[in-house]
Amino acid sequence: MNTGNLWMIVGVSFLATYVWRALGMVIASRLHPDSPLSRWFACVAYAVLAGLIARMIIIPEGALADAPLMDKLIALSCGFAIFFLSRRRTTWATATAFAVFAGIALWRAT
Amino acid sequence: MKRDDLKSANGPAAARRRGMRDAFGAPALVLFASMMGFGSLARESGLDLWTTIATTIGIWGLPGQMVMAEMTAVGAPLFAIAAGVAAANARFLPMTLALTPLLSEWRGSWLKRLAFAQFVTLTPWVAALQRFPGMAHEDRVPYYAAFSAVCMMGAVIGTAVGFELAGQLPRPWTLSLVFLSPAFFSMVLADVRHRAGVLALVSGACMGPLLHGISPDWGIPLTGLLAGSFAFGVDFLLRRRSTGGAT
Numbered sequence: 001m002n003t004g005n006l007w008m009i010v011g012v013s014f015l016a017t018y019v020w021r022a023l024g025m026v027i028a029s030r031l032h033p034d035s036p037l038s039r040w041f042a043c044v045a046y047a048v049l050a051g052l053i054a055r056m057i058i059i060p061e062g063a064l065a066d067a068p069l070m071d072k073l074i075a076l077s078c079g080f081a082i083f084f085l086s087r088r089r090t091t092w093a094t095a096t097a098f099a100v101f102a103g104i105a106l107w108r109a110t
Numbered sequence: 111m112k113r114d115d116l117k118s119a120n121g122p123a124a125a126r127r128r129g130m131r132d133a134f135g136a137p138a139l140v141l142f143a144s145m146m147g148f149g150s151l152a153r154e155s156g157l158d159l160w161t162t163i164a165t166t167i168g169i170w171g172l173p174g175q176m177v178m179a180e181m182t183a184v185g186a187p188l189f190a191i192a193a194g195v196a197a198a199n200a201r202f203l204p205m206t207l208a209l210t211p212l213l214s215e216w217r218g219s220w221l222k223r224l225a226f227a228q229f230v231t232l233t234p235w236v237a238a239l240q241r242f243p244g245m246a247h248e249d250r251v252p253y254y255a256a257f258s259a260v261c262m263m264g265a266v267i268g269t270a271v272g273f274e275l276a277g278q279l280p281r282p283w284t285l286s287l288v289f290l291s292p293a294f295f296s297m298v299l300a301d302v303r304h305r306a307g308v309l310a311l312v313s314g315a316c317m318g319p320l321l322h323g324i325s326p327d328w329g330i331p332l333t334g335l336l337a338g339s340f341a342f343g344v345d346f347l348l349r350r351r352s353t354g355g356a357t
Contacts, residue, residue, distance in 0.1 A: 044334045064292075
């Protein structure tokens with residue numbers, strides 16, 4: 001593909017993403033942080049993110065489609081266990097989940 | 111709710127240092143690793159190094175970047191790519207809506223505000239929502255800018271490394287790198303402790319995969335509206351009960 005087309009695709013993708021951010025900034029710029037509306041926005045945002053991440057983990061699609069659900073759930077459970085045992089250290093918990101998942105993936109590959 | 115008396119500890123320079131320090135560990139490392147996955151995919155999709163890096167900076171949200179690379183690889187028409195990327199990144203609307211009110215004291219010009227909007231992405235957003243309420247107003251933008259800069263540095267380096275290593279990493283490792291990002295965000299969101307946030311996260315995580323099964327296109331936006339409103343409503347009622355209806 002020629003470079004001009006690629007830059008066109010990058011530009012259009014930037015705009016397609018940026019409109020959401022700009023729209024949010026314009027709509028909410030006069031809102032008080034403790035107003036019910038901004039609390040509702042925060043709830044919607046948290047729910048969307050939790051839904052997206054749960055979908056990435058549970059539904060086999062995209063780049064993680066090849067990983068068995070059980071592997072992902074075991075790795076995440078170990079991560080959450082460390083999270084609560086380590087008094088909420090996200091770094092340790094993430095490292096644990098990653099190590100467990102990579103361990104299982106490597107073991108499956110042998 | 112009296113938080114306006116929060117004083118800046120040591121001015122904007124100290125806030126910037128704190129932002130850099132907070133981003134330097136896991137956040138920048140996770141972005142580095144997950145953008146490696148994107149860099150490899152982008153090369154396999156026919157992008158060159160510079161358009162790949164420009165995509166990371168310009169879109170600044172992994173799911174939309176993945177969609178762009180995948181659709182470019184199959185030669186999808188431009189408007190279809192735009193629609194696909196917009197759908198994959200629609201979460202930025204509620205995220206910016208939730209973040210902006212926390213900057214209500216910021217006197218930045220519209221140009222600065224619109225530039226700031228570009229830097230709304232998951233990792234610094236979660237940090238901001240967690241930390242801003244206990245932070246002096248004048249510290250918030252410098253903190254966020256520094257945090258974002260470190261994250262973007264990690265992401266751009268990761269993108270370039272992934273691009274160069276494309277096709278050379280063994281399969282279990284690419285799979286693990288892709289898993290790293292949902293794993294990290296699960297842990298980061300598990301650290302949300304206020305009632306409304308916990309309710310929204312738990313109900314969103316339950317509803318997301320279910321509604322996605324019903325409608326892959328509208329499942330996630332619908333999850334946000336339904337689970338988010340449910341969490342807000344329950345929290346609202348509990349607030350009223352605990353204050354005897356005074357709020």
